[in-house]
Amino acid sequence: MMSEVPSENAEIEDEVIDTEAPLPLDAWHRARGARMVAFAGYAMPIQYEGIMAEHLWTREQAGLFDVSHMGQVLFTGEGAAQALEVMLPGEIQALKAGQMRYSLLLNEEGGILDDLMITRRADDLYMVVNGATKYDDIGTFRDELPDAVTINFLEDQALIALQGPKAVDALARIVPGVEALFFMQAAGFAWHETPLWISRSGYTGEDGFEISVPADAVVALVEAIAAQPEVKPIGLGARDSLRLEAGLPLYGHDLDENANPVIADLTFAIQKRRRAEGGFHGAETILHQLAEGAPSKRVGLTVAGRMPVREGAKLYQGDALVGTVTSGGFAPSVNAPIAMGYVTVNLAIAGTALEAEVRGKRVPVTVASMPFIPHRYHRKGAAK
Missing domain, CATH: 3.30.1360.120 (Probable tRNA modification gtpase trme; domain 1)
Structure with a gap:
């Protein structure tokens, strides 16, 4: 499932004494x-x-x-999957009971409002959305889904x-x-x-x-x-x-309304039928960029030395500003600093040498394939 965290991994905020809404744990x-x-x-x-x-x-x-801060939502009613496909670019109607899918909630221009998981159950569709956006997401669903679809927030x-x-x-x-x-x-x-x-x-x-x-x-x-x-x-x-x-984007940092699924390198979330038929928010732009390319792309970055390169650092090739870091920090399993960000598409090739500006100094970084370490999911049919 998509993730949320309160800060970059090496920067700890002051302790909270009170909270308006304590979680059960x-x-x-x-x-x-x-x-x-x-x-x-x-x-x-x-x-x-x-x-x-x-x-x-x-x-x-x-x-x-x-x-538990994340939002859990149920959708029931005739045509719920079809109606959701207007807002999500994924193949929802073909999900079988017990199957789940990563997808994206898009605005009318195709910008990413949130990333989410959706699962077909026997009598409903179960969705998990990010905690910081859950109330906005539910408001968007209530505004755009037809009255025949019932939305139940599992508080x-x-x-x-x-x-x-x-x-x-x-x-x-x-x-x-x-x-x-x-x-x-x-x-x-x-x-x-x-x-x-x-x-x-x-x-x-x-x-x-x-x-x-x-x-x-x-x-x-x-x-x-x-x-x-x-x-x-x-x-x-x-x-x-x-x-x-693991090379997984964080909403509000690596994903926002300025990125669509092509720019964010999440085109796996647009299945074959959706690519052929369109019919989702921003489809004209997104399908055009699928075919012809996007102006920028989310990439991984390895960092020379031990100094972390954090969110907001500007990326340069020579004197040209070519991108921005959106996540970064020390990676314990890699034993080195790594980062993620956006660069102009001509530079989104593994091995491309760039520089990140950190505290007025230039730090060499290299565009890298993600994930930085192999995924170890328990996939059906995978070799043991």
Whole structure:
């Protein structure tokens, strides 16, 4: 699932004492020594023992993340999938029960309002949207979808993620049957009579799960999961460095209304039928750029030396301004600083040498293919 974090991975904000809307696990985090920061109207745990250690633990074992700030929404009613395809460029109508898809909420010009996950269930479509944009997203859906489509915001559901190569071992002890899911599949389960909706997905590049659980049961569930020897609670600081290494964009930083799916290098989210038929917001521009190319493109960047290159740094080729960094920081698994940003399309070729301006100095950077480390999703049919 798409990710949100309160800050770049090495910059920790001041501790938050109060919040208007504490999340269900707020006291649980604080009892475990989490450093809490303000984000999207909530207090969120950014770290427990330290970002580096938490990042590496998730890559090697299993990390437990609280993502309850994100929005969970149900769509029901005749023609819901067809109506959503006006706003999303993905193939929604063909989804079968238990299948999920990454997609994008577009404005009328094709700019990205949010990135999201949508899943076909037996009687509805289940969507997870970013926490900072969830109320705007719901307002957009209510304005644009026909009256026949009912929108239900699941305010009483918490959402947690368990990520890492040993996530399946830990979760299967508690919820038998989850091991049968493959990447981008989801199903309903029960834990001590508590209904759970579990998908095999996540936003770290690792195998893992996202679990929707009634808010009044989430403390008991995370206690059971955290008691497994492979599992440690992980803050959103490590979630940021993990998703950056995995080459995954962060809404509000790497994605916004100024980028469309072609510029953002997310054309995989536009399936074959949608490319042939169009019919979604901004289709004329997006399909033209698919065929003829876009003026700029999101790329990965490796950084010479040890100085991190962070969001907002300008990118140059000689004296020419050619792009901007949108995410950056130290990558623990790579053991070097890395970044992501936008450059003019003629320079969006792996190996292109550029410079980033950091504190008045030029730092050599090189356009790189993403992800920076291989994804390790549990895909159906993949070689073992």
